[in-house]
Amino acid sequence: MTLPNGFTVTLDRGTRVLDGGGALLGGQPTRLLRLTPRARAMLAGRSLCVRDAASAFLADRLLANGMANPQLTALADPALAGEGAPSYTYVIPVRDRPAQLGRLLACIPSGSPVIVVDDASLAPERVAGVAAAHGARLLTLPVNVGPAGARNAGLRQVTTSHVVFVDSDIVLPAETVPALMRHFADPSVAMAVPRITALTADSAGGWISRYEHARSSLDLGTHPASVRPGSPVSWVPSACLVAHVGTLLDIGGFDESLRVGEDVDLCWRLTESGRRIRYEPAVQAAHEHRAHVVDWFRRKADYGTGAHPLAVRHPRDTATAVLAPWSAALVVTVAAQRRWSLPVAAALWTTATLRVARTLDGTAHPLREAARLTGGGAVNALAQGGALLTRHWWPATAAGCLVSRRVRRAAAVAAVADVALEYRSRSTGGLGPLRYAVARRLDDLAYGTGVWLSAVRGRSTAALRPRIVVRARRPGSC
Secondary structure (H helix, E strand, O other): OOOOOOOEEEEOOOOEEEHHHOEEEEOOOOEEEEOOHHHHHHEEOOEEEOOOHHHHHHHHHHHHOOOEEEOHHHOOOOOEEOOOEEOEEEEEEEOOOHHHHHHHHOOOOOOOOEEEEEEOOOOHHHHHHHHHHOOOEEEEEOOOOHHHHHHHHHHOOOOOOEEEEEOOOEEOOOOHHHHHHHHHHOOOEEEEEEEEEEOOOOOOOOHHHHHHHHHOOOOOOOOOEEOOOOOOOOOOOOOEEEEEHHHHHHOOOOOOOOOOOHHHHHHHHHHHOOOEEEEEEEEEEEEOOOOOHHHHHHHHHHHHHOHHHHHHHOOOOOOOOEEOHHHHHHHHHHHHOOOOHHHHHHHHHHHHHHHHHHHOEOEOOHHHHHHHHHHHHHHHHHHHHHHHHHHHOHHHHHHHHOOOHHHHHHHHHHHHHHHHHHHHHOOOOOOOHHHHHHHHHHHHHHHHHHHHHHHHHHOOOHHHOOEEOOOOOOOEEO
């Protein structure tokens, strides 16, 4: 599968151009890619347009390494097939919620193929009435099978090349699906997903509603990304997505045994099959978040209960933290809070910096680039360590606080630092720092509770364990 001529990619914001264009440093995991003079000439600033087999190979490699993203506006629009017939079908799983269903159906262009899958609603006649009023095909399931099963039931009825899964509590702008379809100009792409934002950003809403607007679990940020395990965007929600029908059928669609985490599982199975998933925040879909504290807390805990089933299915990709050996040692050293902690931590960072610098030999400033990489790695490791204390392991942290002053100090620093850094770096929906801090901690308590419940039910600590990863950064060339 080759990228077509005209396909344009732009270097990711995290990719650095070294030595006047002679090398690129970035990707997930970070790697150094040395460019031949011919490859260097293909780059126009930070962009590359495919014009022949060689440029297609370079663009494909940049995408595969997470060092570049497709330039959406330069991609061809494959939204129509044949004589103007849509090449995608909307599949909407729903259980009751007729008002939300009607609102969504009103967003879909007239004449589009739409399948509404009624997952055993308590008032099926209301769902049927809304579907009929909007000309949608109705598929009624006799028993409730959950979102994964409902989506699969709809998928099996799709006759177009692509499917658009949309939850009923979504409001879908007209430009979202056509824009996502552009990503399929890359024949390796199996799925494309927009940014999921809050339906309302009204500052007069409740404090939980405003917190969700600022920090929803479904909102994966403002930067485009290749979705893959272990990367900053390691999964995407199934609230709204466009996918290639044949590819989904080949891997069996969603796992119907999962009521939570089925979207994570699907993403990871797609990447394991060698296909790409694109996260495209340039277009959005608005989600009606839960606004009542009890419902919101319960939903966050539900997300956590998917941890153990995912750990069983994807043991290499599921972890409470992913650390290199040196950064794991640094976290333990700092958490020990001894007189020797800072000197030993400095020694660990220095050693790691020198080792990384050796892999960058031949570049203009290997030590400077290595220090930048390991500095970022140290900050990331400490942030993950803090999340272990306040989120994934909070029951153990609470028990430790009863008997250890050092645990109390570590937990307090992690909780305060987490909120302080987030409050400064992101929009907070008009919430004051105290309410934001309370919501943030409740968020962690809820999710962590779900994780521990899943571990207890599964009689395994797999969902609670961090992972130590040894990666050799070997320079490549192109």
